[in-house]
Structure formats: structure tokens, C-alpha cells
Amino acid sequence: xxxxxxxxxxxxxxxxxxxxxxxxxxxxxxxxxxxxxxxxxxxxxxxxxxxxxxxxxxxxxxxxxxxxxxxxxxxxxxxxxxxxxxxxxxxxxxxxxxxxxxxxxxxxxxxxxxxxxxxxxxxxxxxxxxxxxxxxxxxxxxxxxxxxxxxxxxxxxxxxxxxxxxxxxxxxxxxxxxxxxxxxxxxxxxxxxxxxxxxxxxxxxxxxxxxxxxxxxxxxxxxxxxxxxxxxxxxxxxxxxxxxxxxxxxxxxxxxx
Amino acid sequence: xxxxxxxxxxxxxxxxxxxxxxxxxxxxxxxxxxxxxxxxxxxxxxxxxxxxxxxxxxxxxxxxxxxxxxxxxxxxxxxxxxxxxxxxxxxxxxxxxxxxxxxxxxxxxxxxxxxxxxxxxxxxxxxxxxxxxxxxxxxxxxxxxxxxxxxxxxxxxxxxxxxxxxxxxxxxxxxxxxxxxxxxxxxxxxxxxxxxxxxxxxxxxxxxxxxxxxxxxxxxxxxxxxxxxxxxxxxxxxxxxxxxxxxxxxxxxxxxxxxxxxxxxxxxxxxxxxxxxxxxxxxxxxxxxxxxxxxxxxxxxxxxxxxxxxxxxxxxxxxxxxxxxxxxxxxxxxxxxxxxxxxxxxxxxxxxxxxxxxxxxxxxxxxxxxxxxxxxxxxxxxxxxxxxxxxxxxxxxxxxxxxxxxxxxxxxxxxxxxxxxx
Numbered sequence: 271x272x273x274x275x276x277x278x279x280x281x282x283x284x285x286x287x288x289x290x291x292x293x294x295x296x297x298x299x300x301x302x303x304x305x306x307x308x309x310x311x312x313x314x315x316x317x318x319x320x321x322x323x324x325x326x327x328x329x330x331x332x333x334x335x336x337x338x339x340x341x342x343x344x345x346x347x348x349x350x351x352x353x354x355x356x357x358x359x360x361x362x363x364x365x366x367x368x369x370x371x372x373x374x375x376x377x378x379x380x381x382x383x384x385x386x387x388x389x390x391x392x393x394x395x396x397x398x399x400x401x402x403x404x405x406x407x408x409x410x411x412x413x414x415x416x417x418x419x420x421x422x423x424x425x426x427x428x429x430x431x432x433x434x435x436x437x438x439x440x441x442x443x444x445x446x447x448x449x450x451x452x453x454x455x456x457x458x459x460x461x462x463x464x465x466x467x468x469x470x471x472x473x474x475x476x477x478x479x480x481x482x483x484x485x486x487x488x489x490x491x492x493x494x495x496x497x498x499x500x501x502x503x504x505x506x507x508x509x510x511x512x513x514x515x516x517x518x519x520x521x522x523x524x525x526x527x
Numbered sequence: 528x529x530x531x532x533x534x535x536x537x538x539x540x541x542x543x544x545x546x547x548x549x550x551x552x553x554x555x556x557x558x559x560x561x562x563x564x565x566x567x568x569x570x571x572x573x574x575x576x577x578x579x580x581x582x583x584x585x586x587x588x589x590x591x592x593x594x595x596x597x598x599x600x601x602x603x604x605x606x607x608x609x610x611x612x613x614x615x616x617x618x619x620x621x622x623x624x625x626x627x628x629x630x631x632x633x634x635x636x637x638x639x640x641x642x643x644x645x646x647x648x649x650x651x652x653x654x655x656x657x658x659x660x661x662x663x664x665x666x667x668x669x670x671x672x673x674x675x676x677x678x679x680x681x682x683x684x685x686x687x688x689x690x691x692x693x694x695x696x697x698x699x700x701x702x703x704x705x706x707x708x709x710x711x712x713x714x715x716x717x718x719x720x721x722x723x724x725x726x727x728x729x730x731x732x733x734x735x736x737x738x739x740x741x742x743x744x745x746x747x748x749x750x751x752x753x754x755x756x757x758x759x760x761x762x763x764x765x766x767x768x769x770x771x772x773x774x775x776x777x778x779x780x781x782x783x784x785x786x787x788x789x790x791x792x793x794x795x796x797x798x799x800x801x802x803x804x805x806x807x808x809x810x811x812x813x814x815x816x817x818x819x820x821x822x823x824x825x826x827x828x829x830x831x832x833x834x835x836x837x838x839x840x841x842x843x844x845x846x847x848x849x850x851x852x853x854x855x856x857x858x859x860x861x862x863x864x865x866x867x868x869x870x871x872x873x874x875x876x877x878x879x880x881x882x883x884x885x886x887x888x889x890x891x892x893x894x895x896x897x898x899x900x901x902x903x904x905x906x907x908x909x910x911x912x913x914x915x916x917x918x919x920x921x922x923x924x925x926x927x928x929x930x931x932x933x934x935x936x937x938x939x940x941x942x943x944x945x946x947x948x949x
Contacts, residue, residue, distance in 0.1 A: 329795075351887075413890065416842065420896035423835045424779050426827075430838050525692040525770070526778055526906075 296379030303372035304365070311364025315357040322353040369398055393453065400449045407445025411438045436475065443467055561650035562594040563671060566640040568632070568657055569600050577660035583614055585664035585671070593675070598643045618643060629657050630771050630781075632718055634734035635743035641731030644724060651675055652727050656718025661769035673763045674721035680758035681749055682721025683712035684765040690919035691823065691910070692770065697923045698905050699786060699877060706930035707793065707937075708754035709805030712762045715750040716785070718770070722749075726758055746788040755799050782902060783895035790884040797885075801938050806931055810924065822914045825907040829866060832907070833859050835900030842897050846883040848948045851875050858904065868908035870929040876901055877930075878937040886944055 322328075331352045373394050415438035422430030447464035450456050456463075570578060579597065586595045598618045620639060632654060644652050651674045655662060666684070674682045686693070696714055704715035722730065729752055737745040753760050773781060793800065836859040844852060854872040861867070880898050884891060913919045940948065 416890070416893050417896075419838060420842070420893055421779075423838050424831070424896060424899050426831055426834060428834070430834070434838075525772060526694045526781070 292379065296376040299375035299379060300372035303375055304368040307368025307371065308361075308365045311361040311368070314364060315361040318360050319353060319357045322356060327353050327356070366398070396453050400452045403448050403452060404445060407441060407448070411441035411445065414438070414441060436471070440468070440471060443471075561592070561675060562596060562648060563651050563653065563675060564596045564598060564640065564644045564647060564649035565653045565655060565667075566636070566643060567597065567599045567601075567655050567659060568636060569629075570657070570659065572601070574658070574660040575599065575601050578655065578662070579615065579617075581660065581662060581664050581667060585667040586614060596643075596647055596649060598640070600639075618647065630718075630773060631716060631746055631785075632656050632720065633743060634737035634745045634747055637727070637730040637734040637747055637749075638738055640722070641727040641734075644727055650724060652722040652724070654720045654722065657771040658769045659719070661767075662719065663766065666765035666768070669763050669765055670719065670721050673761055674723070677761070678759050679721065679761040680723040680726040680756075681753040681760045683714060683717045683750065683760065683762050684719050684768075685713045685762050686717070686765065686770070687767045688770070690913055694906055694909070695782065695785060695902070697919075698873070698902060698909070698926075700789065701923065702874070702927040702930035703789065703793070703877065703881075704750050705807055705927045706934045707800040707803065708751050708796075709803045709807070710750045710754050710760055711807055711810070712750055712760065713810075715748065716746070719765075719768075720749060721761075721763075723758075726753060726756075729753075729756055729758075746785065748789065748792045751792055751796055751800075754803075755796055779896055779899050782899055783892065786880075786898065787884070787891060787895055790881050793881055794885050797941065801941065804934075807927075822910050825866070825910050826863060828903040828907040829863055832900050832904035835897075839897055839900065842889065842893065845888050846894065846897065847876065847879050850949055851879065855901075863911075866908055866911055868905050870926045871933065873901075873905050873926065874929050874933045875936070878933065878940070881937065882940050882944060885941070 328351050376394070415434045418437045419430055419434035422433050427433065443464065447460055447468075450460045565582060567575070567578060582595070582597060586593070595615055596618055597615045598620050600620055620643060636654060636656075640652050640654050643649070653667070653670055653674065655667075670682060670684060673679060693714070696716060700715050701713055704710050704712070726749070730747060730749055733747055733752060734745075737743065737747075750760060836855060840852070843855070847855070851872065854869070854875075858866070858868055858872070876898075880894060883889065883894055888894070889897075909919065909922060912922055940946070
């Protein structure tokens with residue numbers, strides 16, 4: 271009996287050690303590929319920065335209004351000058367390439383059909399996409415949240431912060447669901463939970479505005495229409511050619527331009 | 528009507544303003560020789576006819592060798608097709624579709640003017656903006672007299688507006704233009720301009736970069752261009768004039784468009800304005816007529832500011848230093864009757880927003896949106912002050928002086944933005 275136990279243990283240990291021995295070269299290849307491409311990316315980014323600074327890329331871009339559409343892209347990453355944006359793009363592009371090459375090397379290290387590669391590889395590849403989705407979702411949530419907050423405040427909506435938070439969490443929930451779906455975690459449970467949660471939030475907002483806040487919304491709209499001229503909205507001038515324009519009210523007399 | 532030339536010696540090692548004293552004796556009737564091109568923007572038929580009538584009255588006879596050319600994009604009008612105004616030579620030209628807002632002179636206007644001036648060998652140009660039918664013949668003559676046969680490169684009119692008009696100009700454009708470029712004109716974004724041929728060429732060169740990329744409606748800043756080129760800038764009082772008003776575009780979008788354009792211009796001309804140190808002499812204050820209907824109610828603007836103070840603090844905190852935030856806190860607690868935004872506080876706010884625009888501290892669209900409630904607070908403060916008896920023009924002059932005195936702050940933060948700023 272002990273012999274059988276010993277044999278089973280030794281075979282099990284042998285199998286595990288064999289798998290680890292075949293796992294490590296792939297892992298080392300993955301790490302080396304990432305490290306090497308990251309270093310190359312670092313070097314390329316530094317070189318690119320030197321070149322762009324030498325040719326005064328930022329100033330040229332600011333002067334050349336044709337690139338206005340392009341320069342809008344950089345506003346998604348605040349405080350980055352176009353030069354920094356380009357260099358970071360180069361750096362992260364190389365790092366991303368390193369990850370892809372590493373995963374490919376990792377995959378090649380196995381004969382295929384092994385348990386580790388079947389379970390680990392999809393997660394490695396999907397996790398890169400999931401991280402990107404997460405980052406993008408956070409950026410969009412922050413951008414939309416601020417946009418709604420500023421727009422609502424300038425429209426003098428008392429519930430500006432509530433709207434801003436609502437938008438932010440809607441986008442974050444959507445992002446979280448996409449990330450989990452991308453990682454194939456939870457399966458249909460996530461889809462179902464997300465559908466219920468998202469639908470619930472939208473329905474709640476609709477009911478709140480349609481029923482509960484009906485008076486608030488109508489008051490807000492009436493208030494805004496009364497205050498035209500001195501706030502964010504501007505008075506419409508009398509129609510051209512009209513002989514007897516309406517007598518100006520004190521509010522109408524304020525002109526910002 | 529007095530004209531006031533001034534310029535800034537920017538190309539020297541130690542830039543210093545050269546101020547030419549007022550010339551109240553400027554001739555009203557143009558007696559200089561040459562060819563004057565008057566460029567009109569797109570006008571409705573009745574407005575065009577009224578403008579041409581005023582022009583014909585302004586230049587009754589083309590004596591003394593003066594030729595007046597009038598370029599208009601409205602070539603289908605019978606007055607243009609016929610020869611109703613024999614003393615004016617009308618030159619129809621094809622212009623792009625009128626700008627959406629049609630509030631200011633655009634890049635296309637400057638480019639068309641220069642092309643026409645070059646084609647017809649004009650010596651000087653006058654650009655008359657939208658609603659030019661409200662300009663009197665005397666005003667047009669005064670502008671012509673101030674640009675023809677003089678050394679002036681850029682002539683900017685000074686309008687006699689009511690104290691409740693042109694508030695963005697009073698709060699932001701004029702103080703910044705004066706502090707940064709040492710330029711005196713009260714309306715840096717005037718919609719009527721007098722240009723020498725070389726000034727027109729310079730503006731056309733700048734305009735071309737915009738029109739080539741399909742941005743014909745972009746706003747240009749002639750005063751800063753003239754200041755950079757060390758050209759002579761003059762100002763002429765032309766009395767009252769009807770300014771075009773936006774039909775349905777909201778204040779946020781317009782403020783973002785104008786202030787955003789100004790901030791971009793400041794960014795591109797940073798190497799120039801950092802070297803300019805000027806303190807403009809006190810200007811003659813125009814006697815402004817108060818609003819006949821009384822001052823507008825400021826409570827909606829105060830509500831807007833207080834709402835913004837509650838909700839936008841985290842965004843303002845990214846842009847403004849703690850001291851300014853403290854000032855805003857005190858402001859939010861003030862009762863409406865004594866609501867007063869100090870000139871120093873408003874100056875710092877504008878300077879910090881210029882800096883945040885440059886550094887892209889936050890998205891530029893968000894930045895401009897966050898400025899709107901602060902601007903409304905300044906307007907409310909200005910109105911309350913005027914209602915209490917302070918002449919509005921005096922307040923604006925004091926504000927401009929504060930911008931000048933505090934310019935060192937902007938220069939310092941521009942050069943060392945990461946330095947500790949309490």
C-alpha cells in the first residue's frame with residue numbers, strides 16, 4: 271500500500287514539476303518580451319521626444335489650425351502636450367507589442383491542449399483588453415460626468431450633482447459589465463445583473479423625472495424661460511423689419527456681446 | 528472725434544510703450560489722396576442700401592484724388608448691379624456663406640479685404656462689420672480720416688455703448704489686451720476696423736492659415752497682431768453703434784468661443800507679451816447714459832454663481848489657488864445688496880484660467896464652462912456697483928489697471944507653473 275502511495279505521490283510530484291518546468295520557459299519568454307519591448311519603447315519615446323522638441327512640434331501644432339481636430343484628442347488626456355502624448359503613445363505601443371509577443375511566445379512554449387494554456391492563455395489575452403476597457407470607461411465616465419455637471423450648473427439645474435453622479439455610475443456600471451463579460455467571468459449572471467441594474471436605474475430616473483420631479487422640472491423650465499437674457503441664454507432680438515418692437519424689460523437691456 | 532495712436536516697441540531688447548498723445552484736432556473730412564477700400568460684410572438688402580447711402584453721404588465727392596471703392600458680397604442687390612451711388616465704385620465679390628453667429632469679423636473677411644485691396648491697389652482699407660447701417664456718415668468719415676494718409680496701421684473704433692452692453696469685452700477682452708499687449712483700444716474685438724495695406728496683408732497671412740483648413744469663421748485678434756509687429760495702433764471715437772446680437776446661441780458657447788480664441792492667441796504670442804511692461808495713462812471717460820429702464824435684476828446671476836459654488840468647487844480647485852477659492856467662498860456668503868467681486872479677485876481668476884488653458888489642467892471645453900458662472904458673478908458685481916453710483920466706465924478702467932499691475936503674477940506662473948502658489 272505504501273508503495274502505491276509513494277508511487278502516486280512521486281508520479282504526481284513528477285507531473286507537477288514537469289508542468290512547472292515546461293511552464294517557466296514560457297513565462298520567462300513572456301517577461302523577457304515585455305521587458306525588452308518596454309525598454310525599446312522607452313528608448314524610442316525618448317528619441318521621439320528629442321526630435322519633436324527640436325522641431326517645436328507643440329508650437330507648430332498650435333499654429334496649424336488644420337490639426338485642431340487632432341489636438342482635440344489630446345484633451346482626453348489632460349495636461350499632456352502633443353509631444354508628450356505622442357511619446358507616450360510610442361511607449362505604450364511598444365509595451366503592448368511586447369505583451370502580444372510575450373503571449374505568443376508563451377503559447378508557443380506548449381505543445382497545445384495542455385491544461386495551463388487552455389485556462390491561462392484566454393485570461394492573459396482577455397485581461398489586456400479588459401484593462402483597456404476599464405481605463406477607457408473610467409476616462410469616459412469622468413469626462414461625461416464633468417460635462418454634465420458643468421452643463422447642468424450653467425443651465426441652473428438644482429440637481430446638477432445628482433445628474434453628474436448618475437451619468438458617472440451608469441458608465442462605470444456599463445464598463446464593469448463589459449470588463450467582466452470580456453474576462454468571461456460570471457457568464458449570464460453578469461448579463462442578467464447588468465440588464466436588471468441598468469434598466470432599473472434608467473426606469474428609476476424616468477419615473478423620478480416623469481412623476482416625482484414633474485413639478486420640479488416644469489418649474490425649472492419655466493424659470494429658465496423667464497430668465498432669458500441675463501444668464502447663459504441670450505435674448506432673441508426683435509424680428510427684422512418689425513416696426514414696433516416690444517418694450518424692453520430691465521432684463522433685456524443686458525448684453526454680453 | 529479724437530483719435531489716439533499708440534504702439535509698443537516690442538522688437539527692442541527692453542520693450543517699452545511709445546505713447547503718442549491724443550490728437551483731438553483730427554480732421555473729420557478726409558483730404559488725403561489715395562484709394563480707400565471699404566469692405567462690407569453680408570448685409571440684408573435694406574441694411575445694404577442704408578449703408579451705401581451713408582457711405583455716399585460720407586464721401587460726397589471724390590475730390591483731392593481720393594477714390595473710394597466699396598466691396599460687398601451682396602452682388603445681387605439692385606443698388607450694386609445698377610449705378611445708384613455714382614460717387615462710390617462698387618465691387619461685388621463672392622464671399623463664403625455668412626458665419627453662423629455673424630457677430631464678429633472672421634478670417635474670411637480679412638482675407639477677402641486684402642485680396643480686393645491688392646487687386647485694386649488700395650492704399651488703405653476700412654472693414655465695416657455686421658449692422659454697419661447704424662454707422663453714421665460722420666463716424667465713417669472719422670474712421671477714414673484717421674487711417675488715410677497717416678502712419679496708423681490699425682484703426683480701432685471706440686463705440687459709445689451703454690453701461691450694460693459689451694460686458695464680455697469690458698470684463699475680459701479689454702483688460703487682457705491692455706495688460707498683455709500694452710494696447711489701448713477699448714474694443715479690441717471691434718467689428719469695424721481701419722487697416723493700412725501692410726496690416727491687411729499681415730492679417731490676411733494669419734487668416735489664410737485658418738481658411739486653408741476650412742476654418743473661415745475663426746476669430747482673429749488684430750490688436751495683438753499689430754502689437755507684435757510693432758505697428759501703430761490708433762483709436763477713434765465714433766459714437767454709438769448698433770452691435771449685432773446672437774439670435775439663439777447660448778452664452779456658454781459664445782464665451783467659450785471668444786475667450787477660448789483669446790486664450791489660444793495669448794498662448795501663441797507668449798514670447799512677446801512676457802516682455803511687454805506698460806502702464807497706460809488714464810483715458811478720458813465717456814459720459815455713459817444709464818439704462819432708462821433701470822438696472823437689470825442680478826438675482827438670477829447670483830443664484831447661478833451660488834449654485835456653481837456648491838457644485839463646481841472640485842473643478843475650480845484644479846484651476847484656482849487656495850487664496851482665490853477662499854475669496855470665492857467669501858463671495859458666495861455675501862448678501863446680494865453688498866455683493867462685490869474685487870478687481871484683484873477677478874484678475875487672478877482670469878489669469879489662472881489663462882494658465883489652466885495653456886497647461887490643459889482640465890479639458891478646455893470644461894474649463895470655459897467653469898468660467899461662465901464666475902463671469903456672471905463679475906457682471907452681477909459690476910451692475911450692483913453701477914447701481915450704487917460708481918460710473919461703470921470708471922470701474923472698468925480700474926479693473927484694467929489692476930490687470931496691468933498684476934501682470935507679473937501671470938508671467939511668473941506662466942514661466943514656473945509648478946512653483947508653490949498659496
